[in-house]
Amino acid sequence: MTLYTTAAPMFIAKGIQDKSRKPRIFEAEPRPTHLPKTYFFAKRGPTGEMLCSGPSAVQLYGSESFDLKGPYARHTTALSNILFGAGNAQMMKRLTPADAGPKANVVIWADVLPIQIPRYQRYPDGSIVKDSLGVKQVLADSSPVNGYRIKLVKTSQNYRGQGVEYPRLTANTPDSDIFRNRTIGPGDQFDAASGATSTRYPIFEYWDNFFGSGGNDAGLGIYAPTVKSSDAVNTKLLKRLKAYPYRMRSVRRSDAFSQAQTVKTLTGDDAIEFVIPDGMVNPFTDADVSISKIFHKAWHKTDNPGFVPVYGDVGNFYVYRENLHILLDQLYDRERQYLLAHPETRVWVDLTPTATDEANMINFLSGVYSSGAPYLTFEMNTTDSGALAMSEGNYVLMGGGSDGTMDDATLDSLVSQEVARYADAYDDLMDDAVNVESIIYDSGFGLDTKKDLLKMTSIRKDNAVALSTFISGGNPEKHSDEAAVAASLRSAARMYMESEYFGTPACRVIIIGQDGELVGSTWTERVPLIFDFAEKNAAMMGSGDGKWRKEKLFDSGDSTVVTRVINLNRRFVPPEARHDDWNVGLNYALSYSRGLNHYPALKTVYDDDSSVLTSWFTTMACVELQKIGNNAWRKFTGNTSLSEAQFVEAVEKHVLAELNGKFADMVRVIPKVQITARDKQRGFSWTLALQLGANGMKTVMALSVETYRMDELPVAA
Numbered sequence: 001m002t003l004y005t006t007a008a009p010m011f012i013a014k015g016i017q018d019k020s021r022k023p024r025i026f027e028a029e030p031r032p033t034h035l036p037k038t039y040f041f042a043k044r045g046p047t048g049e050m051l052c053s054g055p056s057a058v059q060l061y062g063s064e065s066f067d068l069k070g071p072y073a074r075h076t077t078a079l080s081n082i083l084f085g086a087g088n089a090q091m092m093k094r095l096t097p098a099d100a101g102p103k104a105n106v107v108i109w110a111d112v113l114p115i116q117i118p119r120y121q122r123y124p125d126g127s128i129v130k131d132s133l134g135v136k137q138v139l140a141d142s143s144p145v146n147g148y149r150i151k152l153v154k155t156s157q158n159y160r161g162q163g164v165e166y167p168r169l170t171a172n173t174p175d176s177d178i179f180r181n182r183t184i185g186p187g188d189q190f191d192a193a194s195g196a197t198s199t200r201y202p203i204f205e206y207w208d209n210f211f212g213s214g215g216n217d218a219g220l221g222i223y224a225p226t227v228k229s230s231d232a233v234n235t236k237l238l239k240r241l242k243a244y245p246y247r248m249r250s251v252r253r254s255d256a257f258s259q260a261q262t263v264k265t266l267t268g269d270d271a272i273e274f275v276i277p278d279g280m281v282n283p284f285t286d287a288d289v290s291i292s293k294i295f296h297k298a299w300h301k302t303d304n305p306g307f308v309p310v311y312g313d314v315g316n317f318y319v320y321r322e323n324l325h326i327l328l329d330q331l332y333d334r335e336r337q338y339l340l341a342h343p344e345t346r347v348w349v350d351l352t353p354t355a356t357d358e359a360n361m362i363n364f365l366s367g368v369y370s371s372g373a374p375y376l377t378f379e380m381n382t383t384d385s386g387a388l389a390m391s392e393g394n395y396v397l398m399g400g401g402s403d404g405t406m407d408d409a410t411l412d413s414l415v416s417q418e419v420a421r422y423a424d425a426y427d428d429l430m431d432d433a434v435n436v437e438s439i440i441y442d443s444g445f446g447l448d449t450k451k452d453l454l455k456m457t458s459i460r461k462d463n464a465v466a467l468s469t470f471i472s473g474g475n476p477e478k479h480s481d482e483a484a485v486a487a488s489l490r491s492a493a494r495m496y497m498e499s500e501y502f503g504t505p506a507c508r509v510i511i512i513g514q515d516g517e518l519v520g521s522t523w524t525e526r527v528p529l530i531f532d533f534a535e536k537n538a539a540m541m542g543s544g545d546g547k548w549r550k551e552k553l554f555d556s557g558d559s560t561v562v563t564r565v566i567n568l569n570r571r572f573v574p575p576e577a578r579h580d581d582w583n584v585g586l587n588y589a590l591s592y593s594r595g596l597n598h599y600p601a602l603k604t605v606y607d608d609d610s611s612v613l614t615s616w617f618t619t620m621a622c623v624e625l626q627k628i629g630n631n632a633w634r635k636f637t638g639n640t641s642l643s644e645a646q647f648v649e650a651v652e653k654h655v656l657a658e659l660n661g662k663f664a665d666m667v668r669v670i671p672k673v674q675i676t677a678r679d680k681q682r683g684f685s686w687t688l689a690l691q692l693g694a695n696g697m698k699t700v701m702a703l704s705v706e707t708y709r710m711d712e713l714p715v716a717a
Helices: 055-059 076-084 213-218 234-240 291-299 321-341 343-348 409-425 446-456 479-493 531-541 575-583 616-636 643-660 677-682
Strands: 036-040 049-052 088-096 107-116 145-155 184-192 195-208 216-222 248-252 261-263 272-274 314-319 377-382 438-441 463-466 509-512 517-518 667-674 687-694
Touching: 036 076, 036 509, 049 055, 055 076, 055 216, 076 088, 076 409, 107 184, 107 321, 107 509, 145 184, 145 321, 195 213, 195 216, 213 216, 216 314, 216 643, 248 291, 272 291, 291 314, 291 575, 314 479, 321 343, 321 377, 321 667, 409 446, 438 531, 446 463, 446 479, 463 479, 463 531, 463 616, 479 517, 479 575, 517 531, 616 643, 643 667
Parallel strands: 036 088, 036 438, 145 377, 438 463, 463 509
Antiparallel strands: 049 088, 107 145, 107 195, 184 195, 195 314, 216 248, 248 261, 248 272, 667 687
């Protein structure tokens, strides 16, 4: 920068000052008020919590995972499809059976046999002369040379149960105990002339991102192009880097009877170009070209705000570098010595015989130079059973992946394990900015698992639980059985107080009875009435903009009619039983007309009929207010720039903006921010009270008919 030192005539160019820049604004991820947590089985895909719409769920887990006639479908899948059909996103959690196998995987080995290689007649381009029958023609009066025969083979590791083989391998076995640990061993080739046997070297290993049989339908095509290939070899790169530029493409087939198709890279290419040595950069593009640098980002992009995470079918690729160095050094040494002794063959080769640093230029995958001419001192064995031909059109699929047991008992057990995490204050599920679910539905779990679902309300105050009395696979229930289950569930729910501080009993739980048949679905088993209840909630509260839809409110009238579940196990409950059911929090549908049923009320397990917390809708509004309050803390924590008055105003303004149009005028909420005397003394805290006003739920009508003489009939007001 030029300084003002004298008055000597000149101008000082200061450059551009950009005054157009504005603070960066981060848009909140769309989150519906009604955001169910769904546990399910899948053919493939991530095992962590994933926020999904219907299309993104299919992208992540495969359409087979949501086929209700397929092996992955359980009652949770049937409900999940209903919710996706209503346009409601879900927080999905793929379950891992204990007996599922390890991630689909494959090791590519080089089986190397020392043999005598004949000296063949060659055309000017280096290709071998063959007779009419395709037999290679040997040079007259020549002696064979010492060389190698290489056979590429593959193996995969699969599930090993207890007492089968040590160590036990399952989907829960750490990758470090399964992969990257193959060792050199004996091969299966034999040279009858010399009695030599082969040695088998692990060269490449790759495995799926996640467990599951879906990994068996994916793999890689790894090949060495030549100048004759449709996508010709990059000879400039070969010579500059002194490393053979290979190609790799990712493939996937739809099932075991289909041909695999190429999965394009994130940049839209069919394949990537790579070299094996580390630290290599393409001097013509300045791009990384080493496989260790470019593999993962070619097909993976998981930290991608605003987009569905992209997980490549093959999650990891490992090169056994020491083994490969041994192999390449052997091949390079023999080939180089031959070239030194036979200078007439140097026209169509890549190697410079006088050099000593070109081992990585050896193409060990297909055994030919970049010109397409076969090497002189080693040959590929592609005719043995199980031998691989690593050519442009071929690929090697992974194997060993399996799904494990996926029945209702396994589902119950795994869900119980998962929801127990909600009772652990140190679990990652306590991060409510990431785990934004607001409700879980009991779509037919066993009684113990039903009670375990209540743990979702134990610590986090921004979750609700909807329980059913029906157990999947059962027969239509008797009313006495439903009432008994409801009483047991209500008793369990009351163990999880809403507020110890205020002495508020449990309220974020609802119990729905009855079961029937699902309409508009290929699921044929009986389901709990809660399927219909869940769909109505999804339609009303499941929009991505977070706003309730007033036209979808189902608190009275025709909107309460049951539409998704038919042939209910019962339609009438005697008045005396209704009192008992109300006291244990049991909700159900009653007759609305000769052919229709409806919900006469939707009551939570809260036991004070004078309170608005008996209303399901009011309770769900409270769940959302917890989330709004949590977000307000994230927005304003750490603030030092505002005075107390400004701070109070800013927080209230922010909350009011969040509340705008939120609850379809069903409730009224007033945010009150205070800096109490204790807050002022501490200097670092503030108090936010979200004051909710709601109407009481009208459920009882007294009816009388009064008769009058016509001339005495009161005039209507």
